[in-house]
Amino acid sequence: MPYQTTFRAAAWLYPILAIGELICLGAAIGAYLSGRAPWEIAVAILLSLFFTAGIIDLAVSRIVLDKDAMRITELLRREAVPKRDIVSAKVDGGLVVLQMRDGSWFKVPGTGRNVLSMNNSIRAWLKDAK
Numbered sequence: 001m002p003y004q005t006t007f008r009a010a011a012w013l014y015p016i017l018a019i020g021e022l023i024c025l026g027a028a029i030g031a032y033l034s035g036r037a038p039w040e041i042a043v044a045i046l047l048s049l050f051f052t053a054g055i056i057d058l059a060v061s062r063i064v065l066d067k068d069a070m071r072i073t074e075l076l077r078r079e080a081v082p083k084r085d086i087v088s089a090k091v092d093g094g095l096v097v098l099q100m101r102d103g104s105w106f107k108v109p110g111t112g113r114n115v116l117s118m119n120n121s122i123r124a125w126l127k128d129a130k
Contacts, residue, residue: 007063010112024048065125089122
């Protein structure tokens with residue numbers, strides 16, 4: 001049965017990053033208008049850029065369960081884990097980890113959503129005809 005399941009970041013993460021972005025932008029503007037030291041302005045701008053990168057990363061990041069592989073896409077990384085190389089999945093420390101055929105463990109990136117649900121979906125995907 002060909003299907004595709006996609007896991008994306010939880011929606012509640014966007015407002016948190018947006019609030020941080022606005023606070024840092026406000027701090028940068030306030031520091032500039034009050035004549036603060038250039039390094040204080042630079043730190044506020046740098047923090048604002050980090051929050052912007054975080055928002056972009058959330059928008060781009062996804063975990064896709066294709067017919068033959070788990071495809072992980074993040075801002076600075078793309079990885080495909082072949083289905084045939086995965087033995088099992090379990091929850092460990094708040095993350096889903098995959099046991100690989102070579103005995104190693106692969107940590108699936110967190111999404112801020114229900115980890116148990118993701119684990120169950122991955123297990124069902126593994127049991128599906130390979």
